[in-house]
Amino acid sequence: MSVIGKLVTLLRGSARELGDSIIDANGVRIYEQELVDAREAIAKAKEELTGIMAKEMQSAREIERGRAEIARLEALAVEALDKDKENLAEEVAAKVADQEAELERQVQAHAEYALHAARLKDLIKLSEAKIREHAREVQMTRATESVYKATQSISENIGSSGSKLISAKESLERIKKRHEDLADRMVAADTLEKEFSTKALEQKLAEAGIGDEAHRKDKIMERIRARRAASANVAIKVEVQA
Amino acid sequence: MKALSERIEGLDVLLEARLGGISVSLQPIPGEIPVIQAVIGGREELPIFITASPDQILCICYLWRDDEIKPEKRLELLELMMDLSPAIPLSAFGRVEGQYVLYGALSINAGLDDIADDVAALSDNALDALNALSEYLV
Numbered sequence: 020m021s022v023i024g025k026l027v028t029l030l031r032g033s034a035r036e037l038g039d040s041i042i043d044a045n046g047v048r049i050y051e052q053e054l055v056d057a058r059e060a061i062a063k064a065k066e067e068l069t070g071i072m073a074k075e076m077q078s079a080r081e082i083e084r085g086r087a088e089i090a091r092l093e094a095l096a097v098e099a100l101d102k103d104k105e106n107l108a109e110e111v112a113a114k115v116a117d118q119e120a121e122l123e124r125q126v127q128a129h130a131e132y133a134l135h136a137a138r139l140k141d142l143i144k145l146s147e148a149k150i151r152e153h154a155r156e157v158q159m160t161r162a163t164e165s166v167y168k169a170t171q172s173i174s175e176n177i178g179s180s181g182s183k184l185i186s187a188k189e190s191l192e193r194i195k196k197r198h199e200d201l202a203d204r205m206v207a208a209d210t211l212e213k214e215f216s217t218k219a220l221e222q223k224l225a226e227a228g229i230g231d232e233a234h235r236k237d238k239i240m241e242r243i244r245a246r247r248a249a250s251a252n253v254a255i256k257v258e259v260q261a
Numbered sequence: 262m263k264a265l266s267e268r269i270e271g272l273d274v275l276l277e278a279r280l281g282g283i284s285v286s287l288q289p290i291p292g293e294i295p296v297i298q299a300v301i302g303g304r305e306e307l308p309i310f311i312t313a314s315p316d317q318i319l320c321i322c323y324l325w326r327d328d329e330i331k332p333e334k335r336l337e338l339l340e341l342m343m344d345l346s347p348a349i350p351l352s353a354f355g356r357v358e359g360q361y362v363l364y365g366a367l368s369i370n371a372g373l374d375d376i377a378d379d380v381a382a383l384s385d386n387a388l389d390a391l392n393a394l395s396e397y398l399v
Contacts, residue, residue, distance in 0.1 A: 158316040162366075165294055165314035169321070170357045172292025173310055187325035188398050190306035191391045197303050 022156045026163070050157050054150060061146045068139040075132035078125050085122040089115055265295035265313045268373075272299070275377040299380055307387050309380050318367040320379050322387040327359040329398045338397040349390070351382040363387045 092115045099108035185193075225232035266289060276285040276299070284302040289295070290310070299309040310321045330338055342354040342361075352363045363386055365379040 158314075161314040161316055162319070165312055166319060166321070166357055168292065168294045169296045169310060169312040169319070170360065172290050172294065172296050173298075173323075175292065176290045176298075185306065186329055186398070187391055188329070188395055191388075191395055193306055194304055194388065195392075201303070 022152075022159045026159070047157055047160055050153050054153050054157070057146050057150045057153070061143055061150070064139050064143050064146070068136060068143070071132050071136045071139065075129060075136055078129040078132060081125045082122060082129060085118055085125060089118045089122065092118065265297060265311070265318075268313070268318075269297060269311060269376060270373075272373060272377055272380070275373060276301070276380060279377055279381045301384050304384060304388060307384065307391070309383055309387075311376070311380070313369065316369055318369060318371055318376060319364055320367070320376070320383050321357075321362050321364045322383050324354075324361045324363055324387060324391060325398055326361070327356075331397055331399055334397045338394065341394070341397075345390075349386050351379055352386040354390075363390055 092111050096108045096111040096115065099105075099111060221230065221232055224230040227233070269287065273285045273287045277283060280301065286300045288298050288300075290298055295313060297311045299311060301307075301309070307322055310323075312319050312321070346353045349363075351365045353365075355362045355364055363383060365383050367375055367379055371379075
């Protein structure tokens with residue numbers, strides 16, 4: 020069964036200790052040892068494959084060479100017959116026979132090497148698949164274990180720190196509120212900055228003698244003079260009446 | 262294998278840079294297997310837990326418990342989560358002992374940059390998911 024299949028079975032059975040249940044710690048160790056063994060076997064098979072493939076290539080070259088030699092000898096035999104040297108031709112024919120026997124052996128060996136190489140390649144593929152499956156099983160067990168154990172530590176930590184576990188909605192509200200506060204503060208700071216920059220501009224204008232601010236003093240003086248004049252007038256009127 | 266705490270040394274600094282200067286604190290959680298809690302400033306309620314098995318690094322954010330789901334909307338939510346999962350960058354939904362999680366899994370050979378990317382994405386995704394799916398929660 021696949022690893023996920025095992026997990027599904029366990030989950031359906033509402034297993035609480037999921038991490039421990041897939042395969043126990045001892046099982047993990049056995050798998051780990053099997054992985055080591057399988058990897059070694061693959062390394063060995065690969066090495067052997069390299070040797071076999073070298074021999075395969077070598078025999079292919081031998082076959083090629085043998086065929087060329089037979090062709091060359093046969094040509095020589097034909098030449099001997101052309102010159103009526105029957106005995107010589109037969110001698111060459113005997114050599115061709117030897118060469119042919121050798122060629123057959125090489126062809127046979129070549130076929131065997133090819134078959135062996137193909138078998139080794141299949142073996143490596145199979146072992147690799149097995150390794151991947153085992154590795155995945157071990158990985159999933161360790162991942163499940165680790166996430167469950169981490170969750171346990173985290174909940175224990177939350178429990179022991181005395182901090183109340185608040186609901187997701189509450190968390191969201193708090194974060195949002197904090198975010199809004201920050202946004203408000205930024206708006207306030209922005210407004211303040213704008214005000215400052217307006218004031219600075221007005222001051223510059225006043226210094227240049229532009230705007231209301233520039234003539235404020237003059238206006239005040241005017242007002243004071245007017246008031247003084249008014250009170251002087253009142254005094255004169257009082258004198259006159261007296 | 263390097264210890265988890267050693268592997269993620271400097272993650273807080275890297276994350277702070279990723280998040281534009283938001284403070285990040287890392288602290289180990291005592292227990293049988295190594296767990297490091299990453300708390301991101303402003304998102305204290307949604308910490309990211311980083312843990313490692315011999316084969317992978319897991320970054321987990323706890324979203325809600327089973328009993329927080331509105332019973333009449335449960336099936337709809339579960340299907341929605343299945344549909345959403347492939348579209349969420351770097352993170353996927355899951356459930357551990359009745360606790361719904363968003364998590365990212367990384368190769369044990371992942372570099373610090375990869376872990377920082379994952380944690381930053383997970384934090385954003387978790388907040389986003391919570392926001393989008395809160396109507397299914399009580």
